[in-house]
Every structure is written in structure tokens, then in C-alpha cells.
Amino acid sequence: xxxxxxxxxxxxxxxxxxxxxxxxxxxxxxxxxxxxxxxxxxxxxxxxxxxxxxxxxxxxxxxxxxxxxxxxxxxxxxxxxxxxxxxxxxxxxxxxxxxxxxxxxxxxxxxxxxxxxxxxxxxxxxxxxxxxxxxxxxxxxxxxxxxxxxxxxxxxxxxxxxxxxxxxxxxxxxxxxxxxxxxxxxxxxxxxxxxxxxxxxxxxxxxxxxxx
Amino acid sequence: xxxxxxxxxxxxxxxxxxxxxxxxxxxxxxxxxxxxxxxxxxxxxxxxxxxxxxxxxxxxxxxxxxxxxxxxxxxxxxxxxxxxxxxxxxxxxxxxxxxxxxxxxxxxxxxxxxxxxxxxxxxxxxxxxxxxxxxxxxxxxxxxxxxxxxxxxxxxxxxxxxxxxxxxxxxxxxxxxxxxxxxxxxxxxxxxxxxxxxxxxxxxxxxxxxxxxxxxxxxxxxxxxxxxxxxxxxxxxxxxxxxxxxxxxxxxxxxxxxxxxxxxxxxxxxxxxxxxxxxxxxxxxxxxxxxxxxxxxxxxxxxxxxxxxxxxxxxxxxxxxxxxxxxxxxxxxxxxxxxxxxxxxxxxxxxxxxxxxxxxxxxxxxxxxxxxxxxxxxxxxxxxxxxxxxxxxxxxxxxxxxxxxxxxxxxxxxxxxxxxxxxxxxxxxxxxxxxxxxx
Numbered sequence: 001x002x003x004x005x006x007x008x009x010x011x012x013x014x015x016x017x018x019x020x021x022x023x024x025x026x027x028x029x030x031x032x033x034x035x036x037x038x039x040x041x042x043x044x045x046x047x048x049x050x051x052x053x054x055x056x057x058x059x060x061x062x063x064x065x066x067x068x069x070x071x072x073x074x075x076x077x078x079x080x081x082x083x084x085x086x087x088x089x090x091x092x093x094x095x096x097x098x099x100x101x102x103x104x105x106x107x108x109x110x111x112x113x114x115x116x117x118x119x120x121x122x123x124x125x126x127x128x129x130x131x132x133x134x135x136x137x138x139x140x141x142x143x144x145x146x147x148x149x150x151x152x153x154x155x156x157x158x159x160x161x162x163x164x165x166x167x168x169x170x171x172x173x174x175x176x177x178x179x180x181x182x183x184x185x186x187x188x189x190x191x192x193x194x195x196x197x198x199x200x201x202x203x204x205x206x207x208x209x210x211x212x
Numbered sequence: 213x214x215x216x217x218x219x220x221x222x223x224x225x226x227x228x229x230x231x232x233x234x235x236x237x238x239x240x241x242x243x244x245x246x247x248x249x250x251x252x253x254x255x256x257x258x259x260x261x262x263x264x265x266x267x268x269x270x271x272x273x274x275x276x277x278x279x280x281x282x283x284x285x286x287x288x289x290x291x292x293x294x295x296x297x298x299x300x301x302x303x304x305x306x307x308x309x310x311x312x313x314x315x316x317x318x319x320x321x322x323x324x325x326x327x328x329x330x331x332x333x334x335x336x337x338x339x340x341x342x343x344x345x346x347x348x349x350x351x352x353x354x355x356x357x358x359x360x361x362x363x364x365x366x367x368x369x370x371x372x373x374x375x376x377x378x379x380x381x382x383x384x385x386x387x388x389x390x391x392x393x394x395x396x397x398x399x400x401x402x403x404x405x406x407x408x409x410x411x412x413x414x415x416x417x418x419x420x421x422x423x424x425x426x427x428x429x430x431x432x433x434x435x436x437x438x439x440x441x442x443x444x445x446x447x448x449x450x451x452x453x454x455x456x457x458x459x460x461x462x463x464x465x466x467x468x469x470x471x472x473x474x475x476x477x478x479x480x481x482x483x484x485x486x487x488x489x490x491x492x493x494x495x496x497x498x499x500x501x502x503x504x505x506x507x508x509x510x511x512x513x514x515x516x517x518x519x520x521x522x523x524x525x526x527x528x529x530x531x532x533x534x535x536x537x538x539x540x541x542x543x544x545x546x547x548x549x550x551x552x553x554x555x556x557x558x559x560x561x562x563x564x565x566x567x568x569x570x571x572x573x574x575x576x577x578x579x580x581x582x583x584x585x586x587x588x589x590x591x592x593x594x595x596x597x598x599x600x601x602x603x604x605x606x607x608x609x610x611x612x613x614x615x616x617x618x619x620x621x622x623x624x625x626x627x628x629x630x631x632x633x634x635x636x637x638x639x640x641x642x643x644x645x646x647x648x649x650x651x
Contacts, residue, residue: 033229039479064318132258133241135289178280186238194322202530210533
């Protein structure tokens with residue numbers, strides 16, 4: 001068995017594990033009660049939910065993101081880089097079929113994600129309040145995910161780094177369900193509940209204000 | 213008997229539903245919420261950041277529910293609950309968060325930190341760490357509901373006295389304040405004292421509204437305690453009264469939390485029993501203005517006037533444009549605070565803090581951003597459609613030397629109605645109240 005095949009199997013098993021672990025977490029979550037809101041809506045809850053997933057995420061939508069626009073966009077780009085890295089991992093057996101220019105572009109995207117992750121890691125150390133909020137898990141989670149993106153980018157421009165990419169991916173995938181990385185599966189729910197809240201009360205989107 | 217820690221953890225487990233679990237799990241600890249909180253703006257210590265406050269409950273949750281945290285608690289900052297920690301959490305939940313929802317609105321994840329703080333309040337109340345005064349007020353309201361006859365005669369007498377004032381105010385000797393009127397269209401639920409009854413009565417009388425006054429007060433201290441069973445009992449009095457009288461609509465006085473409780477929470481407690489429309493009197497007045505049912509003279513209110521958005525009415529209730537429509541019709545120099553509407557800062561007195569004497573210093577300090585907003589606006593009068601906000605704004609005026617008048621929306625509406633007896637009734641009462649809260 002070659003090193004590439006061994007690490008590929010390792011990464012595949014880790015992927016299966018993380019999907020199963022997140023599936024189990026989601027099952028536990030969905031077993032919890034979801035309160036039904038019986039109050040008569042003032043606005044449209046669906047509009048609120050749509051807003052929460054779209055314009056509500058725009059950098060200008062909230063005072064906090066207007067104030068910390070660069071930090072917010074850094075975070076958004078970092079997270080997009082994670083999805084890019086996952087895409088690269090899943091398509092890794094076939095990615096050689098892409099033209100070099102495309103691979104270089106993907107590598108740049110992954111590298112940018114890694115750099116922005118690293119910036120977040122440093123910010124956690126450097127900024128007093130952020131440091132006070134952080135647990136060891138916060139640092140390691142950001143570091144592992146940044147290394148995952150960096151190794152994806154490295155492999156795309158340096159083929160011998162493929163086993164390294166698979167090993168880092170496997171570590172990240174196994175760690176994810178136990179660490180704060182798991183916030184990814186709760187994000188959709190949290191925005192859903194927020195959107196329903198502000199939508200039914202005609203608070204957001206702004207076009208609803210003054211309804212009825 | 214269960215120990216306080218077991219009781220508190222029992223409440224956490226009992227209340228653990230999807231919204232609560234999402235709020236406990238989704239925070240990335242990015243800290244972007246910090247400046248959304250008036251406590252942090254007033255005093256930029258990390259302990260005042262919403263993420264930090266919420267993290268205190270998350271630590272307990274992880275110690276109970278998270279595998280990695282049980283094996284390596286230091287890795288995730290997990291901490292088992294102790295009595296000492298419970299006392300700290302209770303102090304934080306009741307005194308360092310007004311449940312204003314501003315952090316949630318500013319969080320990229322939408323983390324519902326007020327829900328976490330409400331859960332902590334429930335845990336603290338159930339285990340004997342809730343503020344005594346709030347518990348006493350809640351229990352007194354429940355007792356009142358059990359035997360209203362005990363005080364009904366006294367209440368009737370005071371309403372009769374108020375009717376004389378109403379007749380003088382409106383110049384109509386037939387003007388009345390109907391009590392327990394069966395078949396009335398609207399049940400108006402006021403707060404303790406004439407100041408939330410008389411202006412509303414004058415408005416209802418003028419437009420010919422078919423209304424009756426509730427024998428209960430709108431305030432619901434169970435909501436502040438995070439105690440759903442007490443809150444439900446308090447709300448039940450009004451729901452039962454509305455059912456007995458056969459009204460179509462319950463209208464809540466200018467009170468943020470009472471509106472929030474009855475409009476958004478109570479329907480979930482009572483299900484099909486709850487077949488009334490619920491509105492704030494602010495919405496009702498806005499409707500009268502829109503329909504042209506009130507003759508209003510804006511020159512009656514020539515001062516620089518601003519409006520403070522109560523969190524429960526605006527960000528948590530959607531009553532945002534209605535008060536502005538009314539103010540446009542009754543003032544000549546209305547100016548907005550910045551920020552306003554759903555982005556408005558909490559005054560610092562909400563969620564029961566005004567009622568807790570021990571929280572006096574804390575709430576005055578936390579009200580600094582609001583005081584600065586008011587000062588920057590140059591307004592001489594602040595309108596607030598919430599009793600707690602008005603009390604807090606009055607205190608802020610004294611503490612920060614703002615020298616402002618603080619009034620309810622209905623007060624200014626009545627002034628703009630140019631009623632014949634206004635000077636002798638409402639103005640005297642308002643002046644007295646403003647000077648009391650300003651001291």
C-alpha cells in the first residue's frame with residue numbers, strides 16, 4: 001500500500017466519522033423540543049428567516065459588522081476557505097483533471113483562507129478581550145482548520161504534499177465534532193430562530209417595520 | 213429536598229430545547245457582540261461582553277453535556293456548577309443583563325444571549341437565588357388574582373375619584389371610566405396609579421371607544437424572574453377577566469415588559485384559550501391618529517422632543533413606527549436619538565432592574581450610553597412608552613445632569629388634544645411625577 005493510498009483511506013474514514021458524528025449530534029438536537037410560537041405574527045416570519053440568511057449577513061446590516069467590517073470580512077473569507085478546502089478534499093482524486101490555472105486559483109483561495117485563519121489565531125492572542133474569552137479549544141480549532149486550508153493550497157501547487165493534506169484533513173475531521181468547530185451545524189438553526197423572531201415581530205427586514 | 217445546585221441543573225435540563233441548545237452551542241467567541249451591550253459601552257471590561265456572560269452558562273452546560281469537556285474540562289473551559297458559582301451567575305443574570313436583545317441582533321450567528329440569561333434567571337429563582345423583591349411582587353400579584361373582591365371596593369372608589377378628574381379634563385360631565393363592563397370591545401390594562409389610566413381614558417372618551425378598565429395591573433414580575441409558572445399565573449388573571457367580559461382585544465398600557473409578556477409570550481401558555489388580539493396602547497393611538505379620530509395641535513408641544521425605543525416594544529416587539537407617527541402629529545420639534553429603532557440602546561433599567569434597590573448603582577452606570585445619546589440629541593423632553601424606561605430615564609437625568617422631562621406618549625397626545633381641563637389635571641400630575649423621578 002502506498003503512502004498516498006494509506007493517507008487517502010485515513011482521510012476517507014475520518015470523513016465518514018465526522019459525517020456520522022455530526023449526524024448523531026443533529027439527531028440529538030432534533031430530539032429536543034422546538035417551541036411552537038402561537039402568538040399572532042405582526043410581520044412575516046418567512047421574510048425574517050430569508051433576511052437572516054441573506055441581507056442580514058451583509059457587512060452593513062448590523063452595527064457590529066459596520067464597526068468591525070474588516071474583522072467580519074476576515075471571518076467570512078476564512079469560513080469560505082474552509083468550504084473550499086472541503087471541496088478540494090472530496091474532489092482530490094479527480095482534481096488533477098482541472099487545468100493548471102484553475103488549480104492555481106483554488107490554491108490561492110485556500111492559502112488566503114489559511115492566512116486569514118492564522119490572522120484570527122494571532123488576534124486571539126493579541127487582543128485582550130478576545131484572549132479572555134478564549135479556551136484552548138478556540139486556539140486549536142482555528143489552528144487545525146487553518147493548517148487544513150494551508151495543506152490543501154500547498155498540495156495543489158506541490159503534488160508530493162498530498163499525504164500531508166490527507167493527514168491534516170483526517171485530524172481536522174476527527175477533531176471537529178468534539179470541538180467548537182461543531183458550531184457549523186448549529187449556525188443554520190440559530191439564524192432560523194433569529195429570523196423567525198424578528199420576522200414575526202415585524203422588526204426585520206426594515207420594510208416590515210410599521211406593519212399592521 | 214434537592215440542593216440548590218441540583219435544582220438549578222434540573223431547570224437547565226428541563227428548559228433545554230432547540231433554541232436554547234443552539235444558543236449554547238453556536239457561539240464562536242469572536243467577541244463582536246461586546247460593543248452592542250450598553251454595560252460594555254459604559255464600562256469596557258470583558259466581563260461586560262455578552263459573549264463572556266453567556267460563556268458562564270456554557271461552561272456549566274459543557275460540564276454536564278459535552279464529552280470532551282467531561283474528559284478534559286480545562287480544554288473547553290468547562291466548570292461544574294457549585295453554590296458559589298450559582299450565586300455569581302444569579303447576580304450576573306439579574307444585574308448585568310437587561311435582556312434587551314441588542315447583542316443577538318448584532319451577532320453574526322444570532323446567538324440568543326437573552327435566552328441564556330433568562331434560563332439562568334429561572335435556575336437562580338428556582339434554587340432560591342432570585343431577587344427577593346421581584347419574588348414578593350410576583351407573589352403579591354398572584355394573591356391579588358386569587359381574591360380580587362378583597363380590594364375591589366377600594367379600587368372602585370379610587371376610579372370614581374379619577375372619573376371626576378376625567379370629567380374636569382375633558383369638560384364632559386358624562387365621561388366615565390368603565391370597570392368590569394361586559395361586552396366591551398376592549399379591555400385596557402393599566403399600571404398602578406392614575407398616570408397610566410387618566411390620559412388613556414381621555415383618549416378613549418374622545419374617540420368614543422367601547423372600552424373597560426382591567427381590575428388588574430399589567431406588570432408581570434414573573435417574566436423578570438424567568439419563572440414561567442409565576443408569569444403564567446399573573447397573566448391568567450387578565451386572560452380570565454378578558455374571557456369573562458367577552459372583549460375582543462386586550463390593550464396594554466405603556467409598559468414594555470407587560471406588552472411583551474401578553475403579546476408574544478402569553479399566547480404560548482394558554483393556547484386556544486387565548487383568542488384575543490393584544491396591542492400596546494401606542495399602536496391603538498397610532499391607529500386613531502391615522503384614522504383622523506383625534507384632533508391634535510402639534511404646537512401644544514413646541515419643545516425639542518425625542519423618543520426612546522423601549523427594547524421590549526421595539527427590538528423585541530416591532531412597535532417601531534407607530535410611536536413616531538403619533539409624535540409627528542403632536543410635536544413641532546421631534547428629533548431622533550442615534551442609534552434608534554431596532555438599533556436603539558437599552559436605557560439600562562429594563563428586565564426588573566428598576567424594581568431592585570440593590571441594582572441602583574449598576575443601572576445608573578449602565579445607562580451612561582443612553583444618557584449620552586439624549587444629551588447629544590439636545591432634546592428637553594424624552595418620550596418613553598415604558599414605565600421602567602421612564603423611571604430609569606428620570607434617574608439618569610438626575611445622575612448625569614441632563615435636566616430633561618420624561619413623559620409617556622399618551623401624556624403628550626392629551627396635551628395636543630387641547631382639552632379644556634388639561635392644566636388643572638394632567639399637567640399638574642405630570643410635573644409632580646417628573647420631579648419625583650428626576651430626583
